[in-house]
Amino acid sequence: MDGGFLSRDVAISEISLWLQKLGISHELQRQDDNRVVRAVCDSRLPGERCLAFAKRDAIEAGSQLLNSLVFVDDWPSAESSTNLYCKVDDPRAVFIDLLALLMTEMDVWAHSPDYRKHAEVDATAMIAASAVIEEGVKVGKRARIEAGVVLKRGTWIDDDAIIGPNACVGDEGITLYKANDGRVLKFPHVGGVYIGKRTYIGANSVIPQGILSATKIGNDVVIGNLCNIGHGASIGQRVWMSVGGLVGGHTVVEDDATLGMGATIRDNLIIGKDASVGMGSVVVKNVHTKTSVFGNPAKRMPGLTTGPKR
Secondary structure, three states: OOOEEEEEEEEHHHHHHHHHHOOOOOEEOOOOOOOEEEEEOOOOOOEEOEEEEOOHHHHHOOOOEEOOEEEEOOOOOOOOOOOEEEEOOOHHHHHHHHHHHHHHHOOEEEOOOOOOOOOEEOOOOEEOOOOEEOOOOEEOOOOEEOOOOEEOOOEEEOOOOEEOOOOEEOOOOOOEEEOOOOOEEEOOOOOEEEEOOOOEEOOOOEEOOEOOOOEEEOOOOEEOOOOEEOOOOEEOOOOEEOOOOEEOOOOEEOOOOEEOOOOEEOOOOEEOOOOEEOOOOEEOOOEOOOOEEEEOOEEEOOOOOOOOOO
């Protein structure tokens, strides 16, 4: 799994005390459970010994969590689960409040349990004097970080990648939740960003980190100037994205896809392998493998080719 890893194991009893400190009424499924949690994660993704939240219906539909503590709005009917449930009025709000407290009381790191607080910049990397590299950033061999770049905590730049001038990698996206008590809460981002080998990120582009799972850019990807990749998006291998493109949060762009100049992709979509999206198109539905689309809204356009031959 990826996501936010706690700097130490946290016992269920300790979490219960923190909930009391926050004034949150809660009911544990079992009071004598002695398990610990080691990470926070998205309940829709695989994870073990995690802290998560979900609606009861989502848990009953099938969860890939194991041995985890899950905040729920009502008790799930399945008794065979390895998870421990904690019933609260507003699971998402409780999770946000507790995660904010955990980030204050202890370190929460992206990518792996052994991720370190200090920046790890390989001696062969080329870093411009005006670049800003926060704690908890990893920069690989021969990577190039150009003038004015900002790399935020939880960012991992792999070998031979190039981050163009004034790009910002790892800042937080906009994710707001209106709690049942009327508060508007900003969801903390602890997923981090991974940028693959030999990938190029153009000038003034923005790649926010993921919320509970990483924003991922694969190997040999080209992202043009002035692009924005939404939080939690996944860009596959050898993807080519021209200038001014926008990819919404949690969208998956599969290997070898091509996005023309100024293309806009809605959040939570899948752009299939070898697909092509024409210049200025607005994509609001999934695009199938080896399919070309164009227009606003984008429609299938047989024979359309975009981008360079690769």
